[in-house]
Amino acid sequence: MSFIKKNISVTKSVRDYALFCTFKHALRRHPVFASGRAGLVLLNAPEGYLPKDYGNAVVAELYPDDDFRRADAGFMYIGVKDKPDKAKGDYEDDCQNKKRAVIVVEHGAVVPPEVILGADIIVDILPISARDFRAACHVVLGMKVSDEEANRILQYPHDHVWAALRRGRPVSDVIRRLSEVVIQQDVSAPKRPERDVPPLSVMHGYGDAKEWGVNLARDISDWQNGRITWDDIDRGIVLSGPPGVGKSIFAKAVAKECDVKLIATSLGRWQARGHLGDLLRAMRADFAAAKDAAPAILFIDEIDSVGDREKFTHDNKDYSVQVVNGFLECLDGLDGREGVVVIAATNNIARIDPAVLRAGRLDRHVKIPLPDGQARLAILHQHIEGIILIDVLAPLRAATVGMTGADLAKVARDARRLARREKRALTVDDLRAALPEVVRIDGEYRRSIAVHEAGHTVVGNELKHGTYLGTQIVDQVVMNGADQQGGAAYFDMPRVCRRDRYFYHGQITIMLAGLAAEEVILGSTGDGAGSGSNSDLAMATRLATLIETMFGMGASFRHSSATSDEELEKLRAGDRELAFRVDCKLASQFVRAKEILESNRSLLDAVTDALVESGTITPKQYEELARQHQMRQVGQVGGVNDFKTDAYKDGTSLKQDSLSGAA
Known part of the structure; x- marks a missing residue:
């Protein structure tokens, strides 16, 4: 109980204590650090958890005496929306020169090589288990919970669980309340399934990329029927264009058009697995999974993150060069890449190593432009599921100038929200209200x-x-x-x-x-x-x-x-x-x-x-x-x-x- 007396913050809620338990389990992989001595640990948060969720646990570990100024310790979080340069700067300021440091990374976030190289160990934090939950209930609320009850409770949304737990409330009452809320939600507001991405042939605004994808579907069909060999099919393509033009959606639409499996990944996901060896194993595993599912499409987002060997800085050159070399080996494949088409996406084609774009690898480059006026109306028409005729949308053309597919999707969402609030069907006026202001030049x-x-x-x-x-x-x-x-x-x-x-x-x-x-x-x-x-x-x-x-x-x-x-x-x-x-x-x-x-x-x-x-x-x-x-x-x-x-x-x-x- 000595820990509890010194660190009251994590004992104030079941949530914080349960998270602290998972946090401490992960730290045991580095016994030296767990004992209170020097070290730098990088912890990968499980999917669905935010790095800041572990804030009280991190503070309790690094500053047990609440002396923030005297302690030679630091911590930071890396989220999926954080740019690599920001993460690198935070690392240099908060962790690099500290005796003890903790870095918590959100699932799917891109971790700069400098952070990977600085970490003594990279460990995955596991989700809250029944054991963690039982311990938290006992310490914080004095509540006894069985394994069966804990497993059942943890099936519900965790935000609901933390709200339902109160001191003195029986476990059976907690379970009853959780089940009633879920039943009520299911009856009153049935969850609508996510909108499925349609086949590429019926989508708009992709220009030459659409023609390539439709032709690819024909080629794969011919290959499956023995009319052509795999050598007659494009092995891969690099899509470039500004953010929001729909490069990720394009990959899904191509897979739908070709009727093949889509495997989506990125360098950030590979890096999140650990040091260089772990990264390369994760990279090879995705290529192997695509080959096992052949014919399949392997989509690699933000391919420019792999980098160009001629532009690497001296400090991280060896690490980064090995990443590029490993990627090239996967593209070539010791026994070929038959049945696997690689689609890569980038906002900046100039940052990609020329060897990646060499013939036989990702040798075709197509730029996805901003959609023109007619394409913008067609995309908007698709996002509102065609409930308003496209001719009726024509007056909105000028107000959508410069918009990407993502921008138009947001307009449709905002317009539907306006209509829902007034409990009526969607109208053009709702779309117009969701669009930005148009100013006349005179x-x-x-x-x-x-x-x-x-x-x-x-x-x-x-x-x-x-x-x-x-x-x-x-x-x-x-x-x-x-x-x-x-x-x-x-x-x-x-x-x-x-x-x-x-x-x-x-x-x-x-x-x-x-x-x-x-x-x-x-x-x-x-x-x-x-x-x-x-x-x-x-x-x-x-x-x-x-x-x-x-x-x-x-x-x-x-x-x-x-x-x-x-x-x-x-x-x-x-x-x-x-x-x-x-x-x-x-x-x-x-x-x-x-x-x-x-x-x-x-x-x-x-x-x-x-x-x-x-x-x-x-x-x-x-x-x-x-x-x-x-x-x-x-x-x-x-x-x-x-x-x-x-x-x-x-x-x-x-x-x-x-x-x-x-x-």
Whole structure:
């Protein structure tokens, strides 16, 4: 009883004492730590339990005398929603240099390699057993409970169990109360089964990925019927795209379409099993399970967590390299991978080791885009189970701009909740109420966007940088926090051409033309051209840096493999001369764009007025405006002639646009 006297916190409730019992059972796997000496233990909470559930148990273990300041001890929790960088930072602050430390991890959470390497032991905490429950009832309530009664009580939701237990209340009364509540809930509010994911062929918004999945289903059927060999089937695919576009749901829909078993996993689940050897065993076990169930689909979420061997830091390089090598071995398989298709998902394809994407492994990459207007309506129609005709949903198209499939699912849930509260059928008004606010763009703000896009339009055409397709600005924006375009000027270029310094300088000039137009007409620039990684300034800065560091078109021929914005920013921050050259390049091309626009001021004004008036300009309309401008310039040397060159032919598609905040 010495423990009970020192640690009153865990004896205040049956719940806390029962959890403490399971916690102490797990610590016995590390006898040195359990005896009160130094150590760092990582404990995996069972599925359905939260790390913070063990808070009182952790505090009772680490601070038995309630002296938090003097004790050289620390603890932390890692949840499924915690980013690896956050977990790493918490570990360094709270546990890494402590004499005694405890880390509790939620089931399915991603544990950074630094934490895995630092732990002396990794142990699974077991769920509350009948023995733990009986001990807790005895210590906290003075209640005697048999094994049979304990097992029966623990079948009920644990939150109900803790609420039903009170000092002096007989066990039979506790069981009666629990059963009556469950019966009442079953009668009054029957649980509705979860909505099943439909086959891929009837889903919307997946673009090329849908075509791949439907074709895969045909191929697997042909393979099962002996018409083709497994060599004729795609072994795997990597899906990339922003969060919420439905990569996980896609895997379920493909499995449904193919009528095969789906096995879902991730590096986080493998890491949760323990040290490197445990991780690799868990990885191989999932591949083996998929092969045993063949034909089957193995879905690996957040595949970029496996990493790229060329980008690992020195401290954890050996550990991480072995993880990648183990994954490659599983992909190859000593006796093949017949019957197993691997679908991997990532938000960032650039973080994946190139060897993973090599032919014969995950050699096909498909990007899942944000759904377009028609797809958004179809997805919403599917989430409301078709009870409102899709044509009736058409007015909601504008309010759903920029939404993912997950966003639309939330809209449907919120709308159903509104209808339930008023005890009536779902209506379009419920969906409209669940959508974010739509704000109309007009007045001076509309004109500022028109000025910006007119700048891209005029400079792009004067430099003859590809084939002009048209320009448009939006009439309204959705206040949902997502990056949205206020307008765009579209140019189409040949896929293959020679690209030299003049070509790339021309691209930068067009990118900065929106800002230049603002300064020419409005006298100052707005902040929209710098909003987001795909903004005008971000793209121009990125390209100017690559010219200097990768393309061999700068002050030296030195090559750098840095391509991401983060890597390029580090290069500029560490090299003042490089940063200065990039600044000069941007400044000179801004001046160039401004000179072109000043030489074509009447055309710039005309394009701006047309955009304000109608919101769009077609190539034919632009030709007419340019013809009228040329007629006014007869007898004068056009400023644009100074910039004519055959080098301005691109090999990729170029779109110059501004976000909704652009001016």
